[in-house]
Amino acid sequence: MNSNEVLQWLRIEIALLVDRKEEEIDIHEPFSSYGLDSAKTMLLSGELGAVLNMPVSPTLFWDYPSIYELCGYLRRDEAHKWKQETASSREVPNQRDPIAIIGIGCRFPNVSGSGEFWELLLQGLDAVSDYPAEREKLGEGKVDRQGGYLNQIDGFDYPFFSLSYREAIRMDPQQRLLLEVAWEALMDAGISPESLANTRSGVFIGISNSDYGRRELEAADELHIHSVVGSALCIAANRLSYFLGLQGPSMAIDTACSSSLVAVHQACCSIWSGESQQAIAGGVNVILSNAVTSSLSKAGMLAADDRCKTFDIRADGYVRGEGCGIVILKPLTRALADGDEVYAVIPGSAVNQDGRSNGITAPNQSAQEKLLRSAYANAGIQPCQLGYIEAHGTGTYLGDPIEVKALGQVLAQECGRTDTVFLGSVKSNIGHLESAAGIAGLIKTALIMKHGIIPSSLHFQKWNPEIPHESFPFVVPTQCADLRSGKEVYAGVSSFGFGGTNAHIVLGRPPHRLPEQSESAPFLFTLSAARKEGLSALAQTYADWLKHVSQPDLPSICSTLLQGRKHHEHRLAIAASSKESLMKALQDEVSAPDISLPWKSYGHVLSNPPQMVYYFPAHDMSDADAGLEEITGDALFQQAYFVVSQLYRQLVPESFAQSHGDWQTFAKQYAHAEMLRHWGIQPVSCMGEGVGSITALVVEGQLSLPQAIERLVRQDYDASVKPEAEKTRGKVVVCISSAPVWMSQKEDSIIVCNGSSMIGKLQLQCQLFVKGLYVPESSERRKVSHMLPGYPWNHQSCWKTAGNHSGESNGITCFC
Known part of the structure; x- marks a missing residue:
């Protein structure tokens, strides 16, 4: 059997074993799913x-946890043993692991983020408008044509990126956009940026325009090193x-109009x-000069009505x-192993x-045809598998x-297809x-x-007569249409540079994800921001967002927010049990941001x-009753509690054990400490009184459990100990099981750990999270x-004009 036959055999056999349909078995999903x-x-x-006539160890299904990976291993192993594969067959491009798009960030005309962008596309909105009047106030003159422009191009949150105002105003706004949009893309991917530090993570940015940089460098009387760095195209990526x-x-990467697709x-x-x-x-593009626009207009390259009428008889330019878009890319196998949500795959x-x-x-046309054939061969697909083409258009x-004509030659005439292929161009919505x-x-x-939905392509009424559309199965959607069903349906994206560099990328559907089982248990919802006002704004944004989401997967969302975000110094944590309770707590945060309640904690984390x-x-x-709930609430707590109880019953006579309940207090305290240790929380010291003094010695490692039980039987412990103030000054005191009588519950330095039930655990985690612990x-x-x-x-105006060369502008003092 060759590798493809093995792959098909595995799909059939696994489907039979787990009582599923063959088409439901995704070769990239883990066997465990x-x-x-x-x-x-x-x-x-x-x-x-038996089928392969060779021993196959069951451990291979853990070493290579999907059909795709296992077949890849068997293919390589077969080549190593029998040398039957040629070098070319071992390097067939379609055997490469597809690339997963796991995060998207974008700032396009009238939209910010993939959610807003998708809504614009679904509603068929035209984002082309007049040149923003606000830019004239920035000293940038006026571009005399309509276009797809961004609003508030001068705004930038420079303190967030640890930049001075003096440097920020000398940075090309394209660099500023890239910083913010790349951050948003990482958040969208559920990746904490800190986790990428010192890794082999690449950055590839398409950029060709430098209106801001040219003007800055021409101001020789005020030339600064920040101007040189801030205007260099390479620094956009660096x-x-x-x-x-x-x-x-x-x-x-600069290949003109194809720059960003070549970067991908x-x-x-x-x-x-x-x-x-x-x-x-x-890639990124910002227009700040009328010179290029005027030149293109004189050359007859711009549409008279400032609209891209792609494929239409009225097409005239x-x-x-302008805008900025970023995608986060990762090998599909790694993305699945990391639990990433996938938009699409690039084979x-x-x-x-x-x-x-x-x-x-x-x-x-000939070069474009060769490009398409090469892309589909590299992807390991046939042209007839394409259901949608996002044209350069x-x-x-x-x-x-x-x-x-190039598309028709490859997608229709060479493979004889007659089924519909949709053609579209986002340029009809937002410009080129x-x-x-x-x-x-x-x-x-x-x-x-x-x-699985294809948005309409705007401004299309009648085919351009130079396009032999009768010979091709192409349709330009004038309203939303469904993408052809099936996992083996692909899409292609084209982009051509005016200097002749062409790019085409194939996209496939994301792998099928089994639905999560619904959970009614409470969950820990966390937000953070670099400034207090930002935290309230974020809470309001999430409250508004939840109103429009009917059935959010709150446990998974909370897991992403907790583990896939950088946690800033201003923090909010909520222990909630439903969408409604979460929305109420978020509104409480907006109206009373400084108040901590049992189900809501706010905190400001210091650098240390x-x-x-x-x-x-x-x-x-x-x-x-609460004690019983504690014992049955958390698995780790329960395990530690019963270890103590079983050991106690082995070492102590039953009649004595029943008449002395101190061991239960000790067991709960020890179990709480074990639960916290599993969370990665370690104290610098432990204190206690009475039974608690024994627990403190055990947690510090000074007593073993059997030794502790012996002392409990003898009641050999301190009756009353009040900790010295210097031992707790500047520290967070976690009181295990109940609050001490010698401290006020209102003090910020006190955390009471008095339950291992789900809600008790979450309330405790809320307090620990907002303190950075x-x-x-x-x-x-x-x-x-x-x-x-x-x-x-927190956008502030950062713009270098003739009036603010000193490093101060609009009341903002720079810091260097």
Whole structure:
């Protein structure tokens, strides 16, 4: 059997074993997701060994935990043993692990974030408008044509990125956009940026315009090193690597209009080669000068009505636009293992050049056909598997026909297909974003693959007569349409540079995810921001967002917020049991941000979190019912409690044990400490009185459990101990099981740990989180990170004009 036959055999056999349909078995999903336990694995390995006529160890199903990975191993092992595969067959491109798009950040005309962008596309909105009047106040003059423009281009949260105002105003706004949008993309991926530091993470940025930089460098009387760095195109990528501490390749790419799609292609190649573990890729474009626009207009390249009428008989040019888009890329196998949510997968891509076409800026149909064939071969798919094409589609009278003819030759005539292929172009919504055009098309297509819906393409009424549409099965959607069903349906994204560099990327559907089982247990919801006002704004944003989400997967969302975010100094933690209770607590935070309640904690974390001291009191103050709930609430607590109880019954006569209940207080205190230790929380010292003095000695390692029980029997412990003030000054005191009589519950330095029930645990975790003492290292829960509300930037105007060369502007004093 060859590797493809083995793959198909495994899909059939696993489907039979777990009583599923063959088409439901995803070759990239872990075996465990289908309930393939050890017994079934043993059976499967034996049958596979018989089929292959070779021993197959059951452990291989854990070493290579998916059908795709196991087949890859068997293929390599077979080549090593029998040398039957040629070098070319071992390097078939479609055997590479596809690249997963796990996070998206974007700032496009009238939208911020993938959620808003998707709504704009679904509603068929036109974001083209007049040049923002606010820019004239910034001293930038006026661009005399409509376009896809960004609002408040001068705004930037420079303190968040540890930059001075003096440097920020000399930075090209494209660099500022990249910093914020890349951060948003990492948040959307559920990745804490701190986790990428010192890793082989690559940065690939498409950028070609430098209106701000040219003007800044021309001001020779005020030239500053920040001006040189702030205007260099390479720094657009390098600054991201520097800020995040990344050690993979970092490069700016300029191929004009195809820059950002070429950047994504290079990022994928870097991952496939092993040069990068994961990558940040995208592009940016900002228009601040009328010079280029005027030149393009005189050359007849811009549409008279400033609209991209892609594929239409009225096509007469394009409209300029600006924006920034970023995607986070990771090998699919790693993404699945990390529990990442996936927008779409990239199985292959290609880049080529027009060569000596009819003019350096003229497209070349033959080159575009070769590009498409190369991309589909690299992806390991057939052209007939394409269901949607996001075209370059600028809306020029001759450029559009050349592109459609190339597509028709490869997708229709060469494979004889007759089923519908949808063609679209995001340029009809937001304009031609030039160096950011490709990433805008890629993000749109990734959203199509995720949701299975194709938005309408605007301004299309009648086919351009130069396009032989009768010969091709192409349809331009004028209203939303469904993407053809099936996992084996793909989409292609094209982007062509006016210098002749072409790029095409293939996108596939995200892997099927089994639905999470609904849970009614309470959950820990956490938010943080670098400033207090930002935390309240973020709480309000989430409260508003929850109103429009009917059935949010709150446990998974909470897991993502806790483990997939950087936790800033101003923190909010909520122990909630439902969407309604969470919304109420968020509104409480907005109206009374400084008040902590049993279910809501607010805190300000210092750069160095405080040390912790455990205090164990003499008696457990909880009543019998609460005690029973504690013992059965947490698995680790329960295990530690019963270890003590069983040991106590072995060492102490039953009649004596029944008449002395101190061991129960000790067992609860010890079990609480073990639960905290499992959370990664360690005290610098322990104190106690009465029974608690014995618990303190055990937790500090000065007594073993048998020794502690002997002392409990003899009642050999301190009757009353009041800790000295210097031992607790500046530290957080965690009072295990009940509060001490010698301290006020209102003091900020007191945390009472008096329950291991689910709600008791969450209330405790709330208090620990807001003091910077608790963030779990890992969780098995999968992420639900896409399209959650973004970070609340504190934008301040940062603009270098003739009136603010001194480093002060608008009342803001710079700091260096």
